[in-house]
Amino acid sequence: MPEYDRNAVVFYVDETSDLPIWVQLRNRIAYLIRTGHYAAGEQLPSVRSLAAEASINYNTVTKAYRDLELSGLIVSLRGRGMFVQKKIAFEDDGREAADALMDSCLQQYRSCGMTFQEIRERVISLIEERESTAIKANKERREYETL
Helix, strand or coil: CCCCCCCCCCCCCCCCCCHHHHHHHHHHHHHHHHHCCCCCEEEEECHHHHHHHCCCCCHHHHHHHHHHCCCCCCCEEECCCCEEECCCCCCCCCCCHHHHHHHHHHHHHHHHCCCCCHHHHHHHHHHHHHHHHHHHHHHHHHHHHCC
16 A cells, blocks of 8 residues: 555545535545545544635535445444444445546547557646646635635
8 A cells, every 4th residue: 555644635626626525525535545545444534624624614524424424435433533434345446437438538539540649648638737727726716715
């Protein structure tokens, strides 16, 4: 398992995403659990601390945690907080579906006559554009917060 900075921010809102914030948060926490950032039995950040850290509404975090609990990834212990489920089966974390979509995209690019190198450059360019847009949106959001 890779080493993680335990002090790193867990979640940033992607203002450019069409996904609701609670879904973005749920997906991010599920990913962090599946990749080992949060180990089985480990306590998750409190609702209040995560809401404050990510500058999102308390109810948004509550909704994401509730959905993670219903999906069996986390468990709520009354008066103690939220914990990663001790026995989790990681049969499909969504990557297989995403890989299938990527394969389809690669086939479409290839059918347009593009080489793998051209596809690689195109995909990297798209990622950089999306990342730049997300950074700008987060910067703009922070500027509004200081007003």
